[in-house]
Amino acid sequence: MTTLEAGKIVGAGLDRVDAPLKVTGTAQYPNDFSFPGMAHAALVRSTIAAGRIHSIDVTEALAAPGVLTVITHLTAPKLERGPMTLLGGSPAAPLQDDRILHYGQHVAVVVAESAEEARHAASLVRVQYEAAEALLDVDDPRAEIVVNPWGLDTERGDVAAGFAQADVVVEGTFTTPDNTNNPLGLMSTVAYWHGDSLTVHDSTQWPHNVRTSLATVFGIPESGIRVLAPFVGGGFGAGLRMWPHVILTVLAAREVNRPVKLVLTRPEMFTSVGHRPNSVQQIKIGATRDGDLVAIEHHGISSVAMEDDDYEPVSVCSAVSYACPNVLTRDRQARLNIPCPGSMRAPAEGQGNFALESAIDEVAYAVGLDPLEFRLRNYAEQHPILNLPWSSKALRECYLEGAERFGWSRRTPEPGSMRDGRGLVGYGLAGVSYPFYQVPCQARASVRRDGSAYVRSAATDIGTGTYTVMTQLAAELLGLDVTRVRFDLGDSDMPYAPQAGGSGLTGALGNAVHTACRRLVREFLDVVRDDAQSPLRGAADDDVTVTDGRIHRVGDPVQGESYVDILARHGLEELSADGRSTPPRSDDLGMAMAGAFGAKFVEVRIDPDLGLLRVARVVSAIDGGRILNEKTATSQIVGGTVGGISQAMFEETATDQGTGRIANATFGDYLMPVNADVRDMDVIFVGGPDRATAVGTKGVGEIGLVGLAAAIGNAVHHATGRRIRSLPITIDQLML
CATH class of the missing domain: 3.30.365.10 (Aldehyde oxidase/xanthine dehydrogenase, molybdopterin binding domain)
Incomplete structure (x- = not known):
């Protein structure tokens, strides 16, 4: 056959x-659907980060033109929390009590004949709060710490003994900020009931999860729910969970017995559909003078919402990336008064790789080896924990073919030694991987x-x-x-x-x-x-x-x-x-399931007077298994590269530490790269089909972003001699 x-x-x-x-x-995207008699919903959001609702007055809102109803915690029915999913638990059902757990929390939903009338009436809802002091910093000693939340901490060998035999030890603290997904399409939901049956058009990346979650929340059979999402205006992970605004749309449709549409505004996107959580990572690496790794210790702490369990094990990448005999990784989460985090392209790996590959680069300099040679010297030929051969791994080819395409051999090793006129030129690289997931x-x-x-x-x-x-x-x-x-x-x-x-x-x-x-x-x-x-x-x-x-x-x-x-x-x-x-299972096949691998090579240009950083070109060499369509796969890597440049140089969701308010929740204030920031991007695919499955693919959606932040940071060090350990890399860090 x-x-x-x-x-x-x-x-x-x-x-x-x-x-x-x-x-x-x-x-037709969810926002494009309209139905006879359709009403529109608008949200009322909390203006404090912690405390309780003292009173909520909807009198003026109910009297506004076109208003059909206003639902608050005083009038909402009892709703169950959604089920545990492959990505963890569901966010808590909205409007169930008077507690405020984060700024921007939904405290009411207004339903009116038109979107404009709903938004106007929402502005008339008067809420009085009893504010409490919010927890907003992972270093706050009052924050509850969740240790090893996903059971993925690792330890092999004797880390203390490894460091004792090291000739060179490098350690440092690396920080990454909150980032917000911000797909171009605003997240939208349209819901309508037919008796006890429900149809929902939603900006979801997982229709079955929305169906299962709604069945649990509203106590109805899954067979009576249909969720439609033939086109979604992007997501980057924002559509992986069923968020509270979806529940509110369904509830509103049931209350008014009409179809209801709710479209989040851009500021609401920053508090309603997740974000990449910030992280603080301590990493320590030991090596011999010959450049052999002997010990890696990687600790990470990231933020999580008060009643949530988002999955972000940032240190795990250090457990399997290199052939090091002594490795310890530990992850913790700090519960804060923040909106629920969620997956954002390359979750955990995007943050963890920045710390690991920056530190690996630093060790290479310390022992006097070319950063490429150092990585090849410590290449993991088999899975370091399972001690099994990979189902496929062409990372070595990624390094070698990527270096050839990039022209790595033209690099002079001394930081600050490459110039273009007065401008500084830097070359940087990072090895990358993304775990197997099926x-x-x-x-x-x-x-x-x-x-x-x-x-x-x-x-x-x-x-x-x-x-x-x-x-x-x-x-x-x-x-x-x-x-x-x-x-x-x-x-x-x-x-x-x-x-x-x-x-x-x-x-x-x-x-x-x-x-x-x-x-x-x-x-x-x-x-x-x-x-x-x-x-x-x-x-x-x-x-x-x-x-x-x-x-x-x-x-x-x-x-x-x-x-x-x-x-x-x-x-x-x-x-x-x-x-x-x-x-497939490693135990059954006798080999370790391999995700995608890659090597990222970056050239940066820096104006030493202005501290202006530009990424001149990027070469991404990717082992993604069998490539089903080279054009769409290349597009995925290019898109991920733009996201990686954005993570490295632009994106930071800024939370006001006094109030918990997100201070830059618009496209006018939240920085992202534009065409002028994205220059020459080259993508090559190496390797072949993965032998663990019939089709042989390994996925390329996440691997495009991983490693860009580290490669850019490493290139900045090569250009300036400065080691950047916090993202985003900003002008003030580069003023010489």
């Missing part, structure tokens, strides 16, 4: 199949009587290209032209799919589609197994392949027939088959 070994469709840089809908404005997934494939295929799963495409790569994959496995395959997603009524996040969807969904398509070909063989008119009579799976809409015997294209002929002769309108993927 067809395999992907010599595919002509998979891997090709096919244009996005959903592009015509997007460029013509006909792709969870179960399902898909269904059908071939219809006209010879076209329809494949579907309840996944989402947040701009990564899922529509396109799954169309390509199904087309190749079924032997059809891509124009004859339709792939649909974003509907919780379709077969189960996990979240679009963690660089795991393409692998999980791809393997489910692979299984579904192979089973579908087998269904056709079963139909003709005893068919005397069929040249495929009695054929087994391994006897056949598929091309041009036909199943035929291997090596003999004449001995076969088309899907159309088989269906017509047997009076069938279509045949369908379901596929399921199960994540």
Whole structure:
């Protein structure tokens, strides 16, 4: 049967199949849906970070034009908290009591005939508070500390003994700030009830999670809920959890017995849909004079909300990145009066890699080795904890081919030694990885009587290209032209799919589609197994392949027939088959499951008088397993590179320490790179398919961002001699 070994469709840089809908404005995002009699909701948010609501007066708001209702903690029904998910617990249900746990917390929702009327009425809700002193700093001694919250702390060897034998020890404290996801599309929800049944259009990266969570919160069967998200205006992780505003929209729709739409404003996005939490990391690394690592100790503490359990083990990357015999990693969380954090592109790794790869660079300088040579010397040929070979690992090739493409050999080793006129030039690099992540997934494939295929799963495409790569994959496995395959997603009524996040969807969904398509070909063989008119009579799976809409015997294209002929002769309108993927296990396969690897090379230019930093060029060498579409995969790495530049040089969600208010919650104040900040970006893919799964992908969504902050910081050190240990890198740090 067809395999992907010599595919002509998979891997090709096919244009996005959903592009015509997007460029013509006909792709419908959640905010685009309207229904007869639809009302609009607006939020009222807390103006303190900690305390209680003393009183809340909605009289004036209820009297405002167009207002249908105002729901507060005094009138809201009892709601259950959402369930535990693959990404942790659900945020608490809103409007359940008078407590205030963070600035911007939803304290009321106003429903009116129009969005403008709802927003105006929301401004008329009068809330009096009993404020308490807020906890806003991870170093605050009053903060509750959660130790090893996810059970991922590691220890191997004897770290103290390792440091005792080290000739060189480097240690330092690295800090990363809060960042806010800020996808271009504002998060939106439209909800309407039909009796006891519910339909929700939502900006989610995980429709099944929204369905399951709403069923728990409102105490209704999942079978009565349908969640739709065929197009999502970006996410970067903001759509991975079901946030309280979704619950409020559903509640409002039930209260007024009409469809209700709620669209978050940009300032509300900063407090309503998560953020990358800040971190303080202490890292200590010991090495011999020859450049062999002997000990790594990495401690991280990050912020978490008062009643939440966001997943950010920032130190874990140090446990598996290098062949070091003595390693200890520890993570803690400090409970603060902040909005719930959540995943933001490359969660945990984006922060942890900055500390690790900056410190690794510092050790390389201390022992007098080229930073590239130092990393190659300490390369982990097998998984350092499991002591198993990787299912695939081309990081060495990433280093070597990336260095060649970048021109690393032109680097002179002394900091400050490379100039362009008065401008300082710096070269920096970082080794990167992102953990293996796959969870179960399902898909269904059908071939219809006209010879076209329809494949579907309840996944989402947040701009990564899922529509396109799954169309390509199904087309190749079924032997059809891509124009004859339709792939649909974003509907919780379709077969189960996990979240679009963690660089795991393409692998999980791809393997489910692979299984579904192979089973579908087998269904056709079963139909003709005893068919005397069929040249495929009695054929087994391994006897056949598929091309041009036909199943035929291997090596003999004449001995076969088309899907159309088989269906017509047997009076069938279509045949369908379901596929399921199960994540591979290291214990079963005898090898360590490998995520993506990469090497990032950066050239910076610095004006020493103005402290002005520019990234002149970036080369990203990536081992992402099998690349299903080189164009969309390259786009993912380029997008991640922009995000990495942004993390390194621009982004910082600034919280006022006196009030807990986010001081820069607009695009006018929250800095992000523009086109002039993003120069020459080059992407190369190395390695090949991962051997742990049939499709062989490893994901490229997260790996594009990881390492940019460290590589830029390392390049800044090479240019100036200054070691930057806090993000973002700002002008005042570079004034010479």
